[in-house]
Amino acid sequence: MLAMPKSAPRLRFHSPVPAALLRRRLASAVTAAVLTVFGVSTVQAAPAKPAKSSKSAKAGKAAKAAAAAGATAAVASRARAEPADPAAARSGLPATVTTALRRANVPLSSTSFYIVKVGAPQARVSWNAETPMNPASTMKVVTTFAGLQLLGPEYRWQTSLYADSQPTFDGTVNGNVYLRGSGDPKLVPEEMAKLVAKARTAGASTINGDIVLDRSYFGDGLNGGDYTIDGETQRAYNVNPDALLYAFKTLSFTITPDAANRSVGVAVTPALAQLRVDNRLTLANGRCGDWKTRATPSITPQPDGTVVAAFDGNYSADCGEHIVNLATLSHSDFIWGGFVAEWQSAGGRFQHPPGLRSGPVPRGAFLLARHHGQPLSEIVRDINKYSNNVMARQLFLTIGAEIDRNGPASTEKSARVIKRWLTRQGLDMPNLVMENGSGLSREERISAYDMARLLQQAVASNVGPALLDSLPILGVDGTLRNRLTRANAAGNAYLKTGTLADVRALAGYVDALNGDRYVVVAYINHPNASAAQEAHDALMQWVYKGAQ
The missing domain is CATH 3.40.710.10 (DD-peptidase/beta-lactamase superfamily)
Structure with missing residues (x-):
């Protein structure tokens, strides 16, 4: 096994989750419109009963006259309180x-x-x-x-995979591989799997080098730092653009209570090689309450390069299944982890733990695969x-x-x-x-x-x-x-x-x-x-x- 180049950070990666989970399609973040119904009710006067005598008739007429006068006064009062809006008429x-x-x-x-x-x-x-x-x-x-x-x-966006050298007779790619993006808005796991499959078909089975990301199609300074319109830096809708955007740079955690086994399951998509889920949720009875607090993990990078998503506390069976979307990690870490996970899922191997680098594809690099995204x-x-x-x-x-x-x-x-x-x-x-x-x-x-x-x-x-x-x-x-x-x-x-x-x-x-x-x-x-x-x-x- 070759030593890792000094310029590449040592990152430990984990076996990917089952392929079926990798293929789950990410749902786009949708803000549901809430319909507010404004009801207008009108109180109608009860119909007058037939008069039984002349006295009652006179009384009835007087009552009607008084009611009419009162109604006229009420209308006039409303008119004074709510004068006609000239702009409304002109509009x-x-x-x-x-x-x-x-x-x-x-x-x-x-x-x-x-x-x-x-x-x-x-x-x-x-x-x-x-x-x-x-x-x-x-x-x-x-x-x-x-x-x-x-x-x-x-029109289709292109994402390409290059290498320093052609695969050898045994499928080894000696040197680095280069991911070059052109801004595909929907490079999700299903699409990344197609790029990886093409590289495997081209004869590549083992990568003996690092992963280099070429994001030069988009100019510098587009990420905008941590600025967001509302301060919600981890919300999916606030993700900044990138030439190598992967899976909207968003982790989707599905929390599912299992009453039969008295447990709470946690699944995550997309699979990232460096991501580890630490699930310590325990199933509880009673009202759901604030499910988001319990279903939102703390995501912490570790000194060895892994990232831990930790869940802790009680989760009521009454809460049912929920999905939590978090836009976390950098664009580089996200697509690096996604590519490594997909490569392993397809049966690909690494000669040593691959490092993460950034830079342009060098002249003369060998094209391993090119994927065209959705139209x-x-x-x-x-x-x-x-x-x-x-x-x-x-x-x-x-x-x-x-x-x-x-x-x-x-x-x-x-x-x-x-x-x-x-x-x-x-x-x-x-x-x-x-x-x-x-x-x-x-x-x-x-x-x-x-x-x-x-x-x-x-x-x-x-x-x-x-x-x-x-x-x-x-x-x-x-x-x-x-x-x-x-x-x-x-x-x-x-x-x-x-x-x-x-x-x-x-x-x-x-x-x-x-x-x-x-x-x-x-x-x-x-x-x-x-x-x-x-x-x-x-x-x-x-x-x-x-x-x-």
Whole structure:
């Protein structure tokens, strides 16, 4: 056995978990929309009973007159308390929407709407439409439409495996192997297994060297340190982009109580060679309580290079099965551990524990295998249906790198490329601000009018069907699967949603009952935006009924 090079850290690795577990598909992190129903009840006066005498009749008339006067006074009082909103009348919005906004204490001045029938010269509703607004995740519509047109629906990312030398007659690769990535947003274990299988088919069975990561396709400084929009550094949606993103850089722990064996099982995906699970959970009876505290491990790197995910305490059988997603470890450690685990799972061996290095693939390196990821049309579905931020950021950076090949990817380059593309299509947007293309930003801006123009252009384009197919369907799937499930509009609206702490947004298409298709864009930028879902729900139903 050869000694480990001095430059490579000594890392101990463990036998991988069973292959069946390795093949489990990672679920994208999805924020479920919660439907809030606002009921309006009206108390009706009981019908008057027939009069039994003239006295009672007179008394009844007097009572009716008094009741009518009281009702008139009550109406007048309400009118004084709630004066008609001139802006609501000017907006062109239905009363159901403006009333819902008032209930949420959101002023119309903090909203923006644009509703237009596809192909129509004039909008049905245009309110604050040219005001730049924070669009939250509806910005993904701009990124995905640009990607589909500039790269093509069949575009596939490449991940390559090189070596210092060709495999020998006995399958030994003497020297280092090099993983080079191009920003594949969905390089998950199933895809890594295909790359490894190709290398094994090429004759490689034993690696006598270290793993070198070539991440140069993306420029430096994209990780942003520990900065996140909300301070939640271990949340999957806050993972930063990387040319060698593996499994969203997120560990998914499945905690399952087993009443028959009086135990609690813990499974993890993806398998990482250096990861060890220390499960000390004990099954308890009684109410579930705060299951997250017990189901969230402490993850601690060890001096020998291993990483321990420790679970401790009681876990009630009443809690049932739960999944905890944690974005932890560095991009380099994550993909190193994933590759080593997949190599071992496929029967591959290492002459000595492989070290981890970073650097470019040297000239003349031997190509062991190349894997093409899933087509962009499939990636776009994941991005929009489930509002996957890290995948959107990977696509955004790829657009700039592929169209402008002068140097590695950068956010500035991608923003320039997309703005040029928009201008060429007659969609010049001087107020458009794209920071990362995902909408997970306090800086990104677009107007409802510009978003509507883009949606009109998209639906008429050659990639219109692919974009439409990627949008969540109201009451059916994606981020709209739990919205208005029993309403007539369910199944007839295709809209990207967007939510931040002070933003609520919708952008897409609604098919009306009469067969017309409408472009619908609705933005709320206000501290009470989270309470205004009813307004957007009412808008979708109104448009479905023909915007009348």
